[in-house]
Amino acid sequence: MGAWQLLLVGLVMLLGLVGVLVPGVPGRWLVWAAMLWWSLHEQSGLAWVLLVAATAVLLVDQAVVWLLPPRRLRGVGITRRMAAFAGAGAVVGFFVLPVVGAIPGFIGGIYGTERHRLGGHGPALASTRAVMRAAGTSVLVELFACLLVAGAWLGAVVWG
Template sequence: MTLADLAAGIAILVGLAGIVVPVLPGSILILIALLAWAAEDGTATAWTVAAVATLFLVIGSVVKYLLPGRQLKQTVPNSTLLIGAIFAIVGFFVVPVVGALVGFPVGVYIAERVRVGAADAWPSTKAALKAVGWSILIEFVAGVLAATTFVIGVGLT
């Protein structure tokens, strides 16, 4: 194992954490680590591994927007999601890291309460949280598949 292998592996782990706790752009960090590793290694095997892992990340990104996104658009309008995102950003700065996780549902609930009333606000909020959860899970699985491909690639190079 080389220093480049270790550095890429650490960057990929940080990217996986960034998917679950949205502080860092997880998939992008994983992709950059894979491409830097392949460029450093320079072998055809490394580039093949990077291409396969990139394919997993691209498929994951497409699926995460298609499946949960479609369900989300049927339940909650974009304006509600925008308010949830604003609350997440404010929450992130008020209570670092976990504030975003609290701010998003609070923002969605408040926006939905204004839009549809108190009785229907919580079901809409739950639907939004479920869609976001599925989106995170899909991206995380794609990241794990890319990371697994990387580990196999390190073994092959």
């Protein structure tokens, strides 16, 4: 697979990761489609194993998200800025503390945004709890699954 195709696969995965944070964009399916595209062009044992694993992870993710309470974005104060900082925190946390760092990074991004907006620790903590109850858990689960798939793909490209 050429370098430009790897770049395109990576960009589609990145778009999928951003899509998890944007309502209405099929983030997990963009990540899966990018993995499918790469696997069909790579055609190696590792590529097929990663495609099967990505499919399983994303199907389990979808089932878990369906079991969680529905997202209630209105009335909680979730903004695009908050979603951007939460997503960026999850990505940074994913690479700083591989895999498990996405969770504290996501929550830290929400807390940091609220701390800046509200000015104090107490109100920011209360707001972070409200956001996580309203929508954060389902977004976090979906983002974590997509980060696992994207991280596995990146590892296969770099070290495979």
